[in-house]
């Protein structure tokens with residue numbers, strides 16, 4: 243089977259661009275037809291000039307090049323050399339783009355299916371925002387580790403290639419807010435790398451507006467090449483709206499399937515690590531089930547490059563648009579009890595290694611927020627979906643006034659001039675009266 247090299251991709255891309263600059267965004271049925279000259283969809287006039295430029299910067303040569311180099315490393319199994327080689331490769335790409343580049347080392351126990359101690363390094367490339375008054379961060383991540391005996395082309399070199407391609411193109415522009423491009427390891431053994439990152443971000447109160455997760459975004463045949471999935475937390479619905487609008491305005495025009503994810507500790511990919519710590523997340527997946535996942539057949543040949551280019555384009559222009567948004571919606575944060583701690587009479591006495599939270603004695607709940615402007619109208623406090631308190635003045639809090647034994651769900655609604663601006667929701671184990 244023909245496996246195009248980086249040079250091949252460059253040649254194919256250039257030839258197609260020269261021969262057919264105006265082709266519409268039709269998707270090739272699979273990668274074997276990649277030279278059928280139909281993957282360079284023309285940027286539509288519905289996009290701003292800057293977004294059009296970013297859109298066309300994401301092409302088969304760029305995305306295919308990263309994909310091929312990642313896959314060439316071979317299986318990228320946690321605790322093995324292939325994984326470390328991939329980390330070095332990704333870090334070098336970020337450095338070459340001029341991003342602030344660093345490794346975030348982690349060590350953790352694997353999940354039930356993957357017992358044992360694992361360690362690895364998340365690779366972060368940061369593009370600092372230009373607005374000095376903004377501390378807002380957008381995260382775009384994918385995982386570079388694989389299970390054994392697979393080249394992991396779609397799972398998830400496709401996502402990492404998208405992160406690298408987005409970083410490459412966006413690093414040539416400036417945005418008001420900071421963008422962090424992250425390649426995680428430890429995903430296949432229990433979302434370990436992303437959990438370590440999200441936990442540290444949460445403990446440091448890192449103001450992440452939304453996390454974009456790309457895991458398996460390059461597999462499609464026929465009609466499925468015009469379909470794409472996204473699943474987000476409920477507060478990220480406005481972000482889904484941005485993606486939908488840009489999808490319609492661009493030449494891609496995927497049929498988008500969307501839905502909501504919960505904030506539980508379980509989840510199919512790294513987005514769950516962010517969701518369980520209260521961050522907003524939007525996870526992207528190919529529409530079609532990939533039967534090659536976790537097999538030796540998850541190869542370059544089974545990735546549809548034209549589809550991967552289009553999925554990467556949509557994610558990248560969405561990120562660019564969001565990172566330029568002047569007014570970010572308010573985000574409520576339950577800061578007492580803080581996730582991952584054991585509280586006794588309101589004082590943190592222990593930190594769990596997970597987002598598990600326990601409250602003994604005083605069950606005070608307090609709320610702060612990130613972003614937004616104008617006054618906060620009120621904060622409503624709910625226990626198990628029952629309204630227990632409304633606070634109209636800062637600091638916003640509810641002093642526990644009832645018997646709570648066992649697991650309960652605490653939810654807060656924050657209202658400002660936009661109406662219900664944000665919800666935060668967490669569950670904790672209470673021994674409180």
Ligand SMILES: [Zn+2]
Nearest residue numbers: 397398457458
């Ligand atoms: Zn994956």
